[in-house]
Amino acid sequence: MKPQTRIQSEKTEAILEAALDVFSTHGFRGATLDQIAEASGLSKPNILYYFEGKAAIHRALLNRLLDNWLAPLRELSADGDPLEEITAYVKRKLEMARDYPRESRLFANEIVQGAPRMRDQIEGPLKALVDEKAEVIRGWTKAGKIAPLDPHHLIFSIWATTQHYADFDVQVRAILGAQKDGHFHDAARYLATFFTKALRP
Amino acid sequence: MKPQTRIQSEKTEAILEAALDVFSTHGFRGATLDQIAEASGLSKPNILYYFEGKAAIHRALLNRLLDNWLAPLRELSADGDPLEEITAYVKRKLEMARDYPRESRLFANEIVQGAPRMRDQIEGPLKALVDEKAEVIRGWTKAGKIAPLDPHHLIFSIWATTQHYADFDVQVRAILGAQKDGHFHDAARYLATFFTKALRP
DNA sequence: ACCAGCTTTGACCAAAAGGTCAAAGATTTT
DNA sequence: AAAATCTTTGACCTTTTGGTCAAAGCTGGT
Numbered sequence: 095m096k097p098q099t100r101i102q103s104e105k106t107e108a109i110l111e112a113a114l115d116v117f118s119t120h121g122f123r124g125a126t127l128d129q130i131a132e133a134s135g136l137s138k139p140n141i142l143y144y145f146e147g148k149a150a151i152h153r154a155l156l157n158r159l160l161d162n163w164l165a166p167l168r169e170l171s172a173d174g175d176p177l178e179e180i181t182a183y184v185k186r187k188l189e190m191a192r193d194y195p196r197e198s199r200l201f202a203n204e205i206v207q208g209a210p211r212m213r214d215q216i217e218g219p220l221k222a223l224v225d226e227k228a229e230v231i232r233g234w235t236k237a238g239k240i241a242p243l244d245p246h247h248l249i250f251s252i253w254a255t256t257q258h259y260a261d262f263d264v265q266v267r268a269i270l271g272a273q274k275d276g277h278f279h280d281a282a283r284y285l286a287t288f289f290t291k292a293l294r295p
Numbered sequence: 296m297k298p299q300t301r302i303q304s305e306k307t308e309a310i311l312e313a314a315l316d317v318f319s320t321h322g323f324r325g326a327t328l329d330q331i332a333e334a335s336g337l338s339k340p341n342i343l344y345y346f347e348g349k350a351a352i353h354r355a356l357l358n359r360l361l362d363n364w365l366a367p368l369r370e371l372s373a374d375g376d377p378l379e380e381i382t383a384y385v386k387r388k389l390e391m392a393r394d395y396p397r398e399s400r401l402f403a404n405e406i407v408q409g410a411p412r413m414r415d416q417i418e419g420p421l422k423a424l425v426d427e428k429a430e431v432i433r434g435w436t437k438a439g440k441i442a443p444l445d446p447h448h449l450i451f452s453i454w455a456t457t458q459h460y461a462d463f464d465v466q467v468r469a470i471l472g473a474q475k476d477g478h479f480h481d482a483a484r485y486l487a488t489f490f491t492k493a494l495r496p
Numbered sequence: 497a498c499c500a501g502c503t504t505t506g507a508c509c510a511a512a513a514g515g516t517c518a519a520a521g522a523t524t525t526t
Numbered sequence: 527a528a529a530a531t532c533t534t535t536g537a538c539c540t541t542t543t544g545g546t547c548a549a550a551g552c553t554g555g556t
Contacts, residue, residue: 101503101553119408124324127544140504142545202407202462206400207320209465216469224470241492246471247485251456254463258455261403264410268417269425270447284448291442292493302523302533327513341534343515 106144108134110158113151118196121203122152122211152211156204159197160215166190167249170227176234177293184252184285191260192278198260224249240293255285307345309335311359314352319397322404323353323412353412357405360398361416367391368450371428377435378494385453385486392461393479399461425450441494456486 112134116125127148131138145151166186170179191198204212224246231245259266259281270277313335317326328349332339346352367387371380392399405413429446436443460467460482471478 099502105503121322121325121404121408124322124408126542128542137505138544139506139546143503148544199407202403203322205463205466206403206407207322207325213465213469216466220466221470241488243489244481244485247482248489250459250463250467250482251486251489254455254459255452258451262406262451262455264414265406265417265421266451268414269422280445281448281451284445285452287442288444288449288452288493291495292489294492300524300532306533328515329513338535339514340516340536344533349514 102144105136105140109136109141109144109151110155114155114196114200117152117155118199118203121207122148149211155200156212156215159200160219162194163190163197163201164220164223167223167227170230172230172233176231176239177290180231180240180248180252180293181286181289184256184289185282187252187256188259188278188282188285191256191258192275195260195263198257199263202257202261238295241295243293252289255288303345306337306341310337310342310345310352311356315356315397315401318353318356319400319404322408323349350412356401357413357416360401361420363395364391364398364402365421365424368424368428371431373431373434377432377440378491381432381441381449381453381494382487382490385457385490386483388453388457389460389479389483389486392457392459393476396461396464399458400464403458403462439496442496444494453490456489 109130113125113130115133116129120129125148127138127141130151131141134141141151145154166183169186170183174182201212204210205216209216228245228249231240231248234240235242235245259278266272266277310331314326314331316334317330321330326349328339328342331352332342335342342352346355367384370387371384375383402413405411406417410417425447429450432441432446432449435441436446460479467473467478
């Protein structure tokens with residue numbers, strides 16, 4: 095099932111890499127096979143030799159990404175210090191936004207438009223993980239280790255504030271006048287203070 | 296310049312209303328004139344009688360929306376009680392997300408994709424307003440009225456956490472199992488507590 | 497060196513999509 | 527009620543786009 099020869103894995107990799115660029119900046123519908131062909135240096139028929147079609151490429155990207163995307167949350171451990179666990183999660187999430195903005199925007203595009211190609215993943219594995227970790231957080235609040243805040247909404251806040259720096263990148267840069275990624279450092283300090291203050295019991 | 300006869304304003308209104316639906320759920324590129332025609336009950340050529348083209352409709356929507364979108368921030372007054380002013384802003388912004396989710400998603404689509412049709416508005420009036428209000432907030436922190444947090448990043452947090460409920464609506468509903476808009480009430484309470492705790496000096 | 501199987505592509509195709517236009521149908525003005 | 531103006535639309539055009547295909551070009555194993 096999976097690519098086997100060297101040439102196959104190289105080409106599918108090149109296609110996915112190019113497709114991530116194109117899909118994340120134009121959305122599924124806005125992306126064209128010609129753009130992906132151009133960006134990957136392959137011809138359009140050649141791309142269709144490796145993937146069944148435009149939708150298959152998009153699907154492959156989403157499948158591969160969900161795991162990586164949820165990894166930071168998965169690391170949230172019930173055993174650690176509550177405040178530290180959460181601020182560490184915020185930090186990891188912000189680093190993801192800085193280092194993988196295309197992935198973030200790929201998801202953002204998909205969700206904003208109603209997740210027509212991701213419904214199952216969201217209602218299945220994503221919800222399951224969130225519910226599990228929400229329970230962990232609820233345990234902390236019940237034990238008085240952190241301020242009593244709804245765990246689900248807390249997770250939403252973390253997602254929203256961190257992903258904002260990837261998804262709304264142009265806006266952030268326009269307002270801050272940021273040239274490079276320097277503002278991520280400020281954002282990290284800001285979010286650390288912010289969540290620490292909000293969560294301290 | 297503006298529509299004048301009754302029939303003109305009715306039809307342009309119907310087109311913009313339909314276009315808001317279509318553009319906000321499919322993005323600019325994903326929306327088609329046929330969909331807008333279908334949704335508005337007009338024929339495609341009839342739509343093109345009122346607007347120069349697809350891009351003109353989109354432009355009209357964005358222009359009309361920016362003002363309303365920034366209204367809640369504009370109301371932030373330097374004279375009021377700092378904490379109350381900010382939490383009231385958060386509340387207004389969340390109400391916007393609840394009552395005008397399509398508008399929020401229209402913007403989200405545009406910004407996520409690099410704001411190709413909105414750059415000027417963001418770098419111009421939007422940045423100007425944000426800078427102005429950031430200065431107000433900076434005054435409050437310097438006076439020790441609220442905790443010392445970077446004003447720009449604070450504004451980003453408010454945008455991110457509130458708009459999240461509109462832009463990522465499907466995800467929020469999938470996770471909360473929300474049927475109607477009941478979760479907005481919880482979100483309002485959550486955000487009020489959250490920002491109050493974070494901002495108290 | 498040869499060949500079986502894998503890879504690549506130029507030329508096409510059909511459907512979708514933005515847009516045009518002349519003529520027919522309403523409305524308003526005089 | 528006729529003229530003038532504004533609205534509406536069926537038919538049509540062009541470009542874009544996802545996708546196909548047969549033939550040509552490569553590659554790796556023997």
